[in-house]
Amino acid sequence: QTVVTQEPSLTVSPGGTVTLTCASSTGAVTSGYYPNWFQQKPGQAPRALIYSTSNKQSWTPARFSGSLLGGKAALTLSGVQPEDEAEYYCLLYYGGAWVFGGGTKLTVL
Amino acid sequence: QVQLQQSGPGLVKPSQTLSLTCAISGDSVSSNNAAWNWIRQSPSRGLEWLGRTFYRSKWYNEYAVSVNSRITINPDTSKNQFFLQLNSVTPEDTAVYYCARDYYDSGDYKFDCWGQGTLVTVSS
Numbered sequence: 001q002t003v004v005t006q007e008p009s010l011t012v013s014p015g016g017t018v019t020l021t022c023a024s025s026t027g028a029v030t031s032g033y034y035p036n037w038f039q040q041k042p043g044q045a046p047r048a049l050i051y052s053t054s055n056k057q058s059w060t061p062a063r064f065s066g067s068l069l070g071g072k073a074a075l076t077l078s079g080v081q082p083e084d085e086a087e088y089y090c091l092l093y094y095g096g097a098w099v100f101g102g103g104t105k106l107t108v109l
Numbered sequence: 110q111v112q113l114q115q116s117g118p119g120l121v122k123p124s125q126t127l128s129l130t131c132a133i134s135g136d137s138v139s140s141n142n143a144a145w146n147w148i149r150q151s152p153s154r155g156l157e158w159l160g161r162t163f164y165r166s167k168w169y170n171e172y173a174v175s176v177n178s179r180i181t182i183n184p185d186t187s188k189n190q191f192f193l194q195l196n197s198v199t200p201e202d203t204a205v206y207y208c209a210r211d212y213y214d215s216g217d218y219k220f221d222c223w224g225q226g227t228l229v230t231v232s233s
Contacts, residue, residue, distance in 0.1 A: 001174070034218040045207060045223045046156070052217035089156055093218060096171050098146070098211075100156040 002026060004092055006101040011109055012080045020104045021072040022090030028071035033092040035073035037066055040087045040103075049088075050075060082108050111135035113208050113224040121202075121231050127195040131208030131224055138184045138191055139164045144211045146220075147182060147193045151204035161211070162191055198231045205229075 003025040012018040022035060029035060035053050038046035048057050050066035053073065063079045073090055085108040090101040117129035129147070136143055144163035150156050160172035162182045172180050181194040195202060208224040 036218070036220050038220070045226050047223075048220050051219035051221070055217060055219070057219075057221060091156075091158070091220065097173055098158040098161075100148075100158060102155050 002094055002097075002099050004090060004099050004101040006088075006090060006104045008102070009105040009107065011107045012077070014080060014082055014108055016080050017076065017078045018080060018106065019069070020075045020077075020088055020090075020106070021069065022074070022092070022101050023072045024092060026094075029068060029073045029092065031068065033073070033094070035066065035068075036091040037064075037073075037075045038089045038091065039084075040089065046089060077106075080108055084108055111210060111222045113210065113222055115206070115208055115224040115227045117227055117229070119228055119230060121198055121229060122233050123199055123231055124197055127193070127198050127202060127206075127229055127231070129193045129206055129208075129227055129229070130190055131192075132188070132190040133210075134189075136210065138162075138189050139186055141165060142213050144213070145182070145184070145191045146209045146211060148207045148209055149202075149204040150207070150226075153201075154204070157204075159193070159195075200231045203229065203231045 005023045031053050037050040040046040049060050054066040065076045067074045087103045089103045112134045114132045121127045144161045146161040147159040160182050179196045184191045205226045207226050210222040211220045
């Protein structure tokens, strides 16, 4: 059973920078896993932010960026805003199945 | 602009079949670039991808191992929608169910559109 692992929780100050990561139990995450990132706020459906590692959706604020970092997919928020407080999920493709990470609860404090 | 509208019962009895529909506007279920997914979310299991259907000169399905023996996802080209059927449900299948589109273009996979979500409770 493939497991995708994210930090359970992170805290960042307003205006700060934070990086969330997404690791695969099968080894290093590469662009071939087509990492997608989503933001979810309470009571809402997930909202797509990043696709195929680093591409922004048309509605994604510029402060969000995606990359590969140390064998993991990464989502970096620069100049964090209070409204960025949310749960963030990554999603990886394993050639026949997509697998979500467990999510990172981001607190802006 | 692509929109997905979900419908279906919010309460299913144990051992019965969960059935949901996702109606598509702004795209075609037979698109050669899109795939049509079902995803669920529960406090115990988080977000869980269940499976998808897509057309690439013929119809394909991909299913999660965890539900592979119980799940069917089918397109309905006449009404431009797709369905989820999950058999032999138990209370562990209680979750919010979402449909979603992923789009493949120029080497990129993009999840870009989600339905509104349907809370399905499995209870007698």
